[in-house]
Amino acid sequence: MQTQMHTNIPTSNSKNWKVWWQLTRPHTLTASFVPVLLGTALALQVTEIHFGLFLAMLIASLLIQAATNMFNEYYDYKHGLDNEESVGIGGAIVRDGIKPKTILNLALALYGISLLIGIYICMSSSWWLALIGLVCMLVGYLYTGGPMPIAYTPFGEIVSGFFMGMIIILISFFIQTGTITPTSILVSFPILILVGAIMLSNNIRDLDGDKEFGRKTLAILIGRNRAIRLLAGMFIISYAWVFILIAMNIISPWLAIVILSAPKAIKATKGFIGKTVPIQMMPAMKATAQTNTTFGFLLSIGLFIGYLL
Secondary structure (H helix, E strand, C coil): CCCCCCECCCCCHHHHHHHHHHHCCHHHCHHHHHHHHHHHHHHCCCCCCCHHHHHHHHHHHHHHHHHHHHHHHHHHHHCCCCCCCCCCCCCHHHHHCECHHHHHHHHHHHHHHHHHHHHHHHHHCCCHHHHHHHHHHHHHHHCCCCCCCHHHCCCHHHHHHHHHHHHHHHHHHHHHHCCCCHHHHHHHHHHHHHHHHHHHHHHHHCHHHHHHCCCCCHHHHHCHHHHHHHHHHHHHHHHHHHHHHHHCCCCCHHHHHHHHHHHHHHHHHHHHCCCCCHHHHHHHHHHHHHHHHHHHHHHHHHHHHHHHC
């Protein structure tokens, strides 16, 4: 039973700012920023960039991601998964006294703003995107909300990777070009994997607690050691995929620059090996998110260099 009093705003202004910032779970926001940047860099190969649409897509994606994180905060509390000893940057309700309703309303408000931005995007491209955008928002809510939260199933990694990785890249590409190409799909595949890896790393860290609360995540079903090996395999496939595309002359050799992010992937994998205490795995989780960020940035840089040369 939760006995502490909830308030709308923490007492310290400094603490207040930090609490609300942490509530967005900033380390996950790159999962939205990187796909938008990459999709736009891909579009640069075939057309001039509309920077208004780029910024609109970027802001909308970040808002949806932040709202999804807040839904996660709200429903983790409702399902009894968060407590004052929980590891991680969640737990604003149990540790900082923010009212659950406040977080839920804020998430819905962010969705509302993203809807308005989405109208502008659709007016400038295609109204079919409205349907796709609504599906993405619904998935964001159902990830931890609804009668059967996606995050509690073995499908969390693939669903998050598909909608937060590949789909965002393809929408970002489409609003600039008016089409989808085989190359844009192929280049988006490693980001699908790496966004899924962020979710897998989270589930590896929370494996024992999730099992206690009856979750059936992929990490629980295959076990901690196999989950770590799967994470390593996801990193390997992502890098190998890029070099295969280069070898097939589908993308520029400049995209090989992505290999510079490999140390982060190695650090992430090693950081999980032999660890069972959640706090010990936090650096590995951070390195996994950083792998996605640097990998995506380097892919984009490779595309920009290839375009200029």
